[in-house]
Amino acid sequence: MKQTKKLTRPYSKPSMVKLGGPLYAKHGAASNNSVPVRTSISKVPVSELAQKFGSPLFVFSEDAIRNAFTNYTEVFKRFYPKMVFGWSYKTNYLKAICAIFHEEGAIAEVVSDFEYEKARALGVPGEQIIFNGPYKPKAALKRAIEEGAVIHVDSMDEIYQIESIATEIKLTARVGLRVNMNTGVYPQWSRFGLNIESGQAMDAARRLAKAPGIDFEGIHCHIGTFMLSVQAYEIAAEKMANLFLEIESDTGIRLKYIDMGGGFPSKSHLKGVYQSPEVAVPNISEYAIAITSCLKRIFADSELPTLVLEAGRHLIDEAGFLITSVISRKLLPDARRAYVLDAGVNLLYTSTWYRPVFELDGDEGSFLEPAVLFGPLCMNIDVVDNSLMLPPLRVGKRLVLSPVGAYNVTQWMQFIQYRPAVVLVRKNGKVDLIRHKESLEAVENLEVLPEDLQQKQATVLGFKSRNVS
Amino acid sequence: MTHSRLLQLATNDEGFCFDPRTGETYQLNDTARLVLTELKKGQSEDAAARTLAATYEIPLHEAETDTQEFMQMLRINGVI
Ligand SMILES: Cc1ncc(COP(=O)(O)O)c(C=O)c1O
Numbered sequence: 001m002k003q004t005k006k007l008t009r010p011y012s013k014p015s016m017v018k019l020g021g022p023l024y025a026k027h028g029a030a031s032n033n034s035v036p037v038r039t040s041i042s043k044v045p046v047s048e049l050a051q052k053f054g055s056p057l058f059v060f061s062e063d064a065i066r067n068a069f070t071n072y073t074e075v076f077k078r079f080y081p082k083m084v085f086g087w088s089y090k091t092n093y094l095k096a097i098c099a100i101f102h103e104e105g106a107i108a109e110v111v112s113d114f115e116y117e118k119a120r121a122l123g124v125p126g127e128q129i130i131f132n133g134p135y136k137p138k139a140a141l142k143r144a145i146e147e148g149a150v151i152h153v154d155s156m157d158e159i160y161q162i163e164s165i166a167t168e169i170k171l172t173a174r175v176g177l178r179v180n181m182n183t184g185v186y187p188q189w190s191r192f193g194l195n196i197e198s199g200q201a202m203d204a205a206r207r208l209a210k211a212p213g214i215d216f217e218g219i220h221c222h223i224g225t226f227m228l229s230v231q232a233y234e235i236a237a238e239k240m241a242n243l244f245l246e247i248e249s250d251t252g253i254r255l256k257y258i259d260m261g262g263g264f265p266s267k268s269h270l271k272g273v274y275q276s277p278e279v280a281v282p283n284i285s286e287y288a289i290a291i292t293s294c295l296k297r298i299f300a301d302s303e304l305p306t307l308v309l310e311a312g313r314h315l316i317d318e319a320g321f322l323i324t325s326v327i328s329r330k331l332l333p334d335a336r337r338a339y340v341l342d343a344g345v346n347l348l349y350t351s352t353w354y355r356p357v358f359e360l361d362g363d364e365g366s367f368l369e370p371a372v373l374f375g376p377l378c379m380n381i382d383v384v385d386n387s388l389m390l391p392p393l394r395v396g397k398r399l400v401l402s403p404v405g406a407y408n409v410t411q412w413m414q415f416i417q418y419r420p421a422v423v424l425v426r427k428n429g430k431v432d433l434i435r436h437k438e439s440l441e442a443v444e445n446l447e448v449l450p451e452d453l454q455q456k457q458a459t460v461l462g463f464k465s466r467n468v469s
Numbered sequence: 470m471t472h473s474r475l476l477q478l479a480t481n482d483e484g485f486c487f488d489p490r491t492g493e494t495y496q497l498n499d500t501a502r503l504v505l506t507e508l509k510k511g512q513s514e515d516a517a518a519r520t521l522a523a524t525y526e527i528p529l530h531e532a533e534t535d536t537q538e539f540m541q542m543l544r545i546n547g548v549i
Contacts, residue, residue, distance in 0.1 A: 015539070
């Protein structure tokens, strides 16, 4: 055998990139860029996490969650004295995550009977639950009334239903009114609550003011999610404050609070926004100033109402990471490198709208080539990213995707693959498992196989294994 | 035919590669340069893969697949 010179340089697949081509023009010099590297999450090595808990793996950082919450609440409290913060369960309702927010002082904002039960099971008192959403079954409404939760009504029908339940059980329901309005942003979320401009919100308020069995406590809006427009909040705050005062002058009831919902963006990359999140996403203090200065101006001569907020994504998105590994690679007919990852759109529901940052858990050099990332599903739609510049990657190479903490571990699907484990890196650096990887047993737990269908086997000739006798 | 085309390619130490037949320029990484050098010497694809595997101490099957993919890249780009 021929004597070869041994190299210490790490191996990278042979690759060539056409210079001056469209990708070159878009991404700049192929050899002068590099892909960001992340070797640890909250100081715990990515390799250690993957070896211990497997890949793919969702990882949350307790420090990041607590810091995000503290920063956000302190900013608002600096500008406004009477704040109540809710944690939007649907953004991420893993018990450990909710427990951290509650420990930090957040009440629960839930949008279904399931979420309500989750909050109660976690020990949140009914009085510290805001019950939102377009569908609250009768039994859930009854329980919420009995336990003193605040119910934000979504429709006139719901008002009548609450009146009737409250009268029936001889209790008083704490109620707020969900409203919607034009804030100058598209799309207008007009399907939730009652509209201000058309007068429906005032009609509903009049009904609530005199309804039997109802304590009308506040008004609520949620103008959208990942709202990059600070001005939209200013408009919304003004309309909410005016509605508050109109309700007082019209019905004589002075409400206790204005709930401005959530919708504050995280530092995620919304597809179609060409600036980086660092440029496109306003600082949270801009939202705080817009909302609170408007309220302080309009309520200059009277007592300030309590300001309630229900942020979700802003508080959790950047605390969540997904570790995934290259399972196999191939070259597509158009010369792009393709990789199959062990995590796909089954775990990354939000990747339809948001593009995560892809980091490698080690430096693979600066030679970048166009690459496509496929997920593990045997489905053509399972594309994690189709226009990335990456160094050539070997099988087993790990990638870390972020921010992915918001809406993924609630909207992920059990489809084809088991959903992976979720871990939490604690303040002290310890890593706690907060959700097991799924098993066949867990997935099939709710299924029932009728007795006469058990142990049926097809009798097929000519389709036998040599290994089975 | 493949070999004579490859011989026409002008490459330098930075991995810059010019194809005079098409006027296109390419950037090659280190391992691509190594494979190309072997092929230009008249080595077979298999022999180039063996050199790649030995040089970087990687499994031969990986070097073989990677060399095949590099040949595909040359073909798709119309270099060979
Ligand atoms: C009523 C309500 N409040 C709060 C939220 C949390 O939204 P975000 O994650 O955008 O802050 C939502 C989400 O859609 C919502 O519907």
